[in-house]
Amino acid sequence: MQPEKSMMDYFAARAREFDRVYAKPERQNDLRHLERWLPAVFSHRRVLEVACGTGYWTQFIAAKAGYVVATDATLETLDMPKNASPPGVSISISPMPMPFFGAFWFSHLPRLSHPSFSR
Numbered sequence: 001m002q003p004e005k006s007m008m009d010y011f012a013a014r015a016r017e018f019d020r021v022y023a024k025p026e027r028q029n030d031l032r033h034l035e036r037w038l039p040a041v042f043s044h045r046r047v048l049e050v051a052c053g054t055g056y057w058t059q060f061i062a063a064k065a066g067y068v069v070a071t072d073a074t075l076e077t078l079d080m081p082k083n084a085s086p087p088g089v090s091i092s093i094s095p096m097p098m099p100f101f102g103a104f105w106f107s108h109l110p111r112l113s114h115p116s117f118s119r
Contacts, residue, residue: 008073008074011073011074012075012077015054015076015077015079016076018053018077019056022056034057034060035060038060038061039061039064039065042064042065042068043064043065044065045065046065046066046067046068046069047061047065047067047069048068048071049061049068049069049070049071050071050094051072051073052071052072052077052091053077055070055091058070058089062088062089066088067089067090068088068089068090069089069090069092070089070091070092071091071092071094075093078091078092078093
């Protein structure tokens with residue numbers, strides 16, 4: 001089963017905008033914390049990153065991981081400079097059946113789209 005075409009079109013059209021969220025001043029402290037935390041969590045591990053998007057988080061995981069396979073469903077997000085296949089990283093397009101869970105992917109979901117978010 002392929003993700004909905006409208007969702008795929010949306011992600012493809014907005015690929016160049018995704019990393020803007022990381023420039024917001026109010027997020028800088030949290031981002032620096034996560035950027036330090038992620039490499040240690042995945043140190044010397046083999047990682048499958050589903051929904052890697054632009055590769056923003058992939059670059060931090062790859063810094064210490066033994067090997068990373070980073071996948072996303074749209075070529076447009078994979079065709080970003082951060083996804084230039086650093087050593088130890090394999091980038092691939094891989095449409096995933098829905099639903100799936102990917103690192104930080106939930107940040108794209110409206111809060112009320114899932115019953116447990118609205119409690």
